[in-house]
Amino acid sequence: MNKFWWTGSSGRGIKWKEWAGMNSPKSKGGMGFRKxxxxxxxxxxxxxxxxxxxxxxxxxxxxxxxxxxxxxxxxxxxxxxxxxxxxxxxxxxxxxxKGLRWRVGDRSLIKVWKDPWLPKLENPRVESEVVHGREDVIVWFIMFGVSWLGHRYYF
Known part of the structure; x- marks a missing residue:
C-alpha cells in the first residue's frame, strides 16, 4: 500500500511525493487531489x-x-x-x-460609469469624467437602439 501512495526507496521512513504528481488528474497518472x-x-x-x-x-x-x-x-x-x-x-x-460584463438588453439597470458594460476586454468601463450629480445615470437614458443621443444628453 505504501508503494502505491509514495515513491522512493523501499527502505524505512516517509516516502515523499511531489505535489505535481498528487495534483495531476488520474487520467494523466496523478492522484487527482484538488487544490x-x-x-x-x-x-x-x-x-x-x-x-x-x-x-x-x-x-x-x-x-x-x-x-x-x-x-x-x-x-x-x-x-x-x-x-x-x-x-x-x-x-x-x-x-x-473581475470577469463579469453586463449584456445590454433593455438597458434598465446598467449604470454608465460604475458598471463594466462596454465590449472592450482591457477596459469595459466608460473612460470620460463623471459629471457631478450624474453618477448613477443608466444606459437607458443615453442610448436608443444602437446610436447615441449625444445631442440630448451632455456629460
Missing part, C-alpha cells in the same frame, strides 16, 4: 451565480435582508461583523466581478 482553496472558491462562486440568477430565492432573500438591503448583490459591502459564510460569498463575488 482545496481554489476548489472551495469555485463552489462558492456557483452559489454567487445562483444569487444573481435567482435573486428571490430563500437564501438570497435572507442575505439581502442582512447585508445588502439598500443596493444590489454586486454592490454589496462586507459590512460590520459579517458571518463566515457572507465573507466567503463576498470574496467569491469580488472574484467573479
Amino acid at each position: 482545496l482553496k481554489e476548489f472551495n472558491l469555485a463552489m462558492i462562486g456557483k452559489q454567487v451565480w445562483n444569487f444573481m440568477q435567482n435573486p428571490n430565492s430563500l437564501a438570497a432573500s435572507i442575505f439581502r435582508a442582512r447585508y445588502f438591503s439598500k443596493n444590489s448583490f454586486l454592490e454589496a459591502k462586507v459590512g460590520h461583523n459579517p458571518s463566515f459564510i457572507w465573507r466567503s460569498l463576498w470574496e467569491a463575488k469580488e472574484m467573479a466581478k
